[in-house]
Amino acid sequence: MADTQNPYQDLPETAFWKRGVAENAAFDIRGLWQPKFHFRPGHKVATAGSCFAQHIGRALAARGYHWFDAEPAPHGLNEDSARRFNYGIFSFRTGNIYTARALLQWVSWALEMEEPPTELWQKQGRFYDPFRPAIEPGGFESADELIASRKATLAAIRRAINECKYFVFTLGLTESWRHADLGHEYAMCPGTLAGDFDAENHEFHNHKYENIRSDLIAALRLMRSENPKLQMLLTVSPVPLTATASGHHVLTATSHSKSTLRAVAGFLAAEHSHFDYFPSYEIITTPPYRGMFFEPNLRGVNPNGVALVMENFFYDQARVFGAPVDKTRTPKRALKAASDVVCEEEMLDAFAR
Amino acid sequence: MPSPAKKTRLCVFGDSHIGAVKRALNDGLFDPGTSLEIEFWGADGPRFRMLDLIDGRIVPREGIEETIRTINGQGREVLDPADFDAVLFTAVRIRAVELFQPMLERSHRPDGYLSRAVFDQTCADWLRKNKYYRMAQAFAETDCHVLMSIASFPSERMMSQDGKDYSAIETADPAISDRIWNALVTAALDDDITLIPQPADTITANCFSRAEYDMAGAEEAEDFVHRGPLYGAMLLAAAAAELAA
Numbered sequence: 001m002a003d004t005q006n007p008y009q010d011l012p013e014t015a016f017w018k019r020g021v022a023e024n025a026a027f028d029i030r031g032l033w034q035p036k037f038h039f040r041p042g043h044k045v046a047t048a049g050s051c052f053a054q055h056i057g058r059a060l061a062a063r064g065y066h067w068f069d070a071e072p073a074p075h076g077l078n079e080d081s082a083r084r085f086n087y088g089i090f091s092f093r094t095g096n097i098y099t100a101r102a103l104l105q106w107v108s109w110a111l112e113m114e115e116p117p118t119e120l121w122q123k124q125g126r127f128y129d130p131f132r133p134a135i136e137p138g139g140f141e142s143a144d145e146l147i148a149s150r151k152a153t154l155a156a157i158r159r160a161i162n163e164c165k166y167f168v169f170t171l172g173l174t175e176s177w178r179h180a181d182l183g184h185e186y187a188m189c190p191g192t193l194a195g196d197f198d199a200e201n202h203e204f205h206n207h208k209y210e211n212i213r214s215d216l217i218a219a220l221r222l223m224r225s226e227n228p229k230l231q232m233l234l235t236v237s238p239v240p241l242t243a244t245a246s247g248h249h250v251l252t253a254t255s256h257s258k259s260t261l262r263a264v265a266g267f268l269a270a271e272h273s274h275f276d277y278f279p280s281y282e283i284i285t286t287p288p289y290r291g292m293f294f295e296p297n298l299r300g301v302n303p304n305g306v307a308l309v310m311e312n313f314f315y316d317q318a319r320v321f322g323a324p325v326d327k328t329r330t331p332k333r334a335l336k337a338a339s340d341v342v343c344e345e346e347m348l349d350a351f352a353r
Numbered sequence: 354m355p356s357p358a359k360k361t362r363l364c365v366f367g368d369s370h371i372g373a374v375k376r377a378l379n380d381g382l383f384d385p386g387t388s389l390e391i392e393f394w395g396a397d398g399p400r401f402r403m404l405d406l407i408d409g410r411i412v413p414r415e416g417i418e419e420t421i422r423t424i425n426g427q428g429r430e431v432l433d434p435a436d437f438d439a440v441l442f443t444a445v446r447i448r449a450v451e452l453f454q455p456m457l458e459r460s461h462r463p464d465g466y467l468s469r470a471v472f473d474q475t476c477a478d479w480l481r482k483n484k485y486y487r488m489a490q491a492f493a494e495t496d497c498h499v500l501m502s503i504a505s506f507p508s509e510r511m512m513s514q515d516g517k518d519y520s521a522i523e524t525a526d527p528a529i530s531d532r533i534w535n536a537l538v539t540a541a542l543d544d545d546i547t548l549i550p551q552p553a554d555t556i557t558a559n560c561f562s563r564a565e566y567d568m569a570g571a572e573e574a575e576d577f578v579h580r581g582p583l584y585g586a587m588l589l590a591a592a593a594a595e596l597a598a
Contacts, residue, residue, distance in 0.1 A: 071464050074471065075455040076479030085471050092464075141469055148466045155463035 026288045027308065033316040036269070036276040037231050041324050043165040044068040046091035050098050050172025052237040052280070052301065054089050057168075059310035067091070068164050071156035086135050091164075092156035093149075095132035096344050098172040099207060100215035100264075101185050105131070107219045110157035111226060117184045120146060121195035128194035130186050134344045139194065161223045167230055169216075171261040172237040174207040175244060175253070188344060189245070204245045206257075212264045220274060231274045234265040238284035240299050258285075280309040360390040361596055366411070366432060367443030369397040370504055370579060371424070373568065374443060377585030389593055394432045396420045401446065406488045409434065409495065434497035441592050442546075444504035445485035449551060452479045453506070453560040456533055457525035476536035477543075493545040500547045500592050503537075505584065507577040509561040514575075523558045530559050549591045555584060 013019040014031045021029060039045065044066050047057040061067040073087035086093050097103050108114040121128040126139030127146045132153075140146040161167075177189040180203040189204075191197030207215075220232050236258060244253035262281060269277035284293050284305050291298070293305025318324070365374050371393055377383045378391065385391050396404060396417050403414040411432040413421050421430065434440060456475070459465035467475065480486055486501075493499040512519050534550040541548035555566050568581040 074459060074467055074475045076452055076482075077471070077475040078478040078482060081474050081478050085474070136468055136470060138470065145468050149468050152464045152466035159464060 021288050024288070026290070026292070029288055030312070030315060031319065032279045032282060032312055035278070035316055035320050036273070037166060037233065038321040039065065039166060039317055041065050044163050045166045045168060046070065046160040046164040047168045047170075048090045048092070048094065048097050048103065049168075049170030049235075050096050050237040050239065052172070052235070052239055053168065053170035055301070055306040055309070056170070056235070056280075056313075057090065059306065059313075063310075063314065068160055070160040070163075071153060084137055091160045093132070093135055093153045094157070095135050095187060096172065097169075098187070099174065099176050099185065100171065100212045100219065101176065101178075101207060102131075102187065103169060104215045104219040104222075105185060106154075106157060107161070107222050110154040110161065111222055113222065116150065116154075117179070117182060119179070119184075121190065123194040130190070130195060131184075132187055133193045133195070134187075158226070161226050161230065164227070165229060165231070166233055167220075167223065168233045168235065170235045170237050171212075171265060172239070173241065174212065174257040174260050175241070175246060176205050176207060177202055177245075178205050179203075193344070206246055207260075209260050209264055212260065213267060216264065216268060216275075217272070224274065231276070234268065234275060234277050235279075236261045236265055236281040238281045238301060242299070278313060280313075283309050283312060358388065361388060361438045362390050362392070362436070363592065363596065364392050364394055364432065364437045364440045365443055366393075366440050367395045367445050368401040370444030371395050372397075373580045373582060373585030374441075374588055375585070376568075376582035377589055380582045382582050382586035383589040385589075385593075388597070391589075392425065392427055392429070392437075394421070394425045394429060395443075396424065406491055409491055411488060434492040434495045434499075437497055439498040439500060439592075439596055440489075440492055441588075442485065442489045442499065442501040443588070444502070445483075445489075447480070447483050447486060447501075447503040449503050450506050450560055452476065452537075453530060453533055454522055457529055457559055458521045460525050460529050461521050472532065473536045473539065476533055477540035480537055480540050481544075489546050490544050498547070498596065499545065500549060500595055501541060502549045502551070502588050502592075504578075505551050505566075505580050506556060506560045506562045508564055508567050508571065509557050510564050510567070510572065511577040512558065512561060514577075519558065519561075522560060525559055527559060530556075547595050549588065549595065552587050552591065555580075555587065 008015070041064050045060055046068050047053045047060075057067045068091050069088060071087065071092045073082035073085070077085070077087070082088050086095060094106055097106060109116045116131070119130055120143055121130050121133065123139065126141065127143050128139045129135060129146055129150055131150075136149070140149060176185050178185040180201050185205075186202075189197065190202050216232075216234070220230075223230050223232075238258075240254040241250055241257060244250045246253045246256075248256070258281065265277045268275035283289060284301055285291075293302055293308070294300065295302050365371050375393060378385070395401065396413065397420065400417040400420050403417045404411050405414065406412075413431070418430065422428070429436070432440070459467075481490075489499050489501055538548045538550065551562070555562055557563050562580060562584075566580050566584040568576065568579040571577070571579065571581075
């Protein structure tokens with residue numbers, strides 16, 4: 001029989017499960033990412049998104065890269081206090097941004113395309129921002145203070161958009177709660193951390209693939225209208241849902257959410273030159289890693305997992321672009337241990353019966 | 354016959370800034386009268402960093418004993434809060450300008466707004482991170498009444514002489530300075546310390562000291578840091594008022 005030619009013959013080892021995955025120790029699997037963007041230590045990088053995004057900012061800073069803190073803690077505030085008040089967690093004090101729609105909202109408000117809604121939450125005489133209810137422990141002392149603080153954060157987002165080269169956004173959820181008539185999306189379900197749940201005005205919404213895709217495209221388009229050089233690196237948080245209001249089992253709801261988000265991220269990276277996708281999700285959740293990077297609660301990611309994720313990030317950057325040569329920044333002390341990630345969604349656990 | 358009222362034994366403890374207080378007494382600008390007995394203890398320059406808190410007392414390291422003796426003049430080798438009714442921590446390397454300037458500059462930025470909670474916590478954290486403030490906290494846990502006057506703002510002459518742009522500080526809302534002092538006083542009170550703000554009459558441009566309160570010869574010496582006896586007298590008067598209250 002004559003030899004037949006086929007496209008698989010000339011593919012590298014990484015194209016085959018057996019040689020690219022199964023025959024390797026988990027920590028030896030390499031080449032997962034073919035980066036489109038060259039991250040240099042001098043480039044300003046903003047991070048935002050769900051809980052997992054906090055690790056990326058810390059790791060970049062620790063390696064001497066320019067993680068951009070657009071809303072730094074005031075001089076004099078110590079590290080513990082800064083963390084308690086949510087400084088230095090993301091590039092600005094939005095708290096977790098779990099969905100693409102929430103990102104689009106923040107960007108629209110920051111770039112003054114839309115006014116933020118006037119809705120505020122109250123609890124025991126204190127005021128809470130529906131779009132970042134955990135940002136001040138104990139809430140704000142007045143509505144005016146809440147608004148002034150939010151304006152500062154919006155100014156910080158503008159600054160990050162204008163000054164950064166890269167915007168790293170970690171997609172966390174498809175599930176959300178929004179105002180039924182006005183459409184604005186809350187950071188959390190009203191009535192959980194603050195506010196009052198009203199079935200008439202508050203509705204559950206599970207974002208679909210098409211909406212997530214179009215929201216991300218719209219968000220980046222807005223950002224690039226301010227800063228044409230800005231590019232977005234997407235990641236998908238491997239952290240499962242704390243709770244689901246979808247009516248399904250939280251395990252399958254998680255799979256649905258993450259699969260949808262992964263599909264959007266993959267599409268955008270493949271089809272749009274200003275998006276890329278970094279596979280931190282795969283490193284934590286896929287079979288070769290055997291779930292070893294999950295904490296005992298099977299949600300949190302342990303420091304070893306974060307370390308391997310970032311090791312792959314820098315390895316693939318060096319593999320494709322060469323080792324970094326411009327050491328314009330000295331490595332910063334790691335901001336805080338990986339175990340101290342702030343995850344507002346986790347408080348939903350308090351409502352588990 | 355009633356016995357004479359007991360004098361309040363006050364120790365003025367600090368770095369080179371206690372010179373202003375000493376000169377105030379020397380020049381007769383403050384009369385301790387019959388109610389106050391004042392003693393000094395401390396060290397100047399880098400020697401001030403050679404003081405440690407050991408078993409609740411401030412103890413000099415080897416090598417600065419002579420400086421301590423010169424400043425104290427009473428043979429007191431260590432500063433024990435049990436030996437005084439009150440201790441006035443003076444300057445003690447806590448420089449007001451290091452908090453005020455960044456806070457005032459930040460107030461201009463659109464992303465610089467701070468909630469009251471963050472504002473107050475910032476002031477409290479800044480104060481408490483200082484080693485000498487922690488000494489004051491330790492003293493305050495005893496029966497000793499602890500007062501504190503942090504290092505005064507630099508002279509206004511600095512604004513025209515060091516080539517830097519201070520417009521952001523000059524044009525900041527003065528209410529912010531008031532808020533900072535209030536936050537510092539409150540934080541110190543939580544630690545049982547009476548913090549005496551720099552007297553408003555001595556301040557200009559939000560965080561500079563008026564030149565009339567500079568120490569003698571400051572201009573020739575290019576010393577923007579130290580105040581003179583007029584300032585020292587105001588400090589003593591404020592401390593005495595607090596002790597009498």
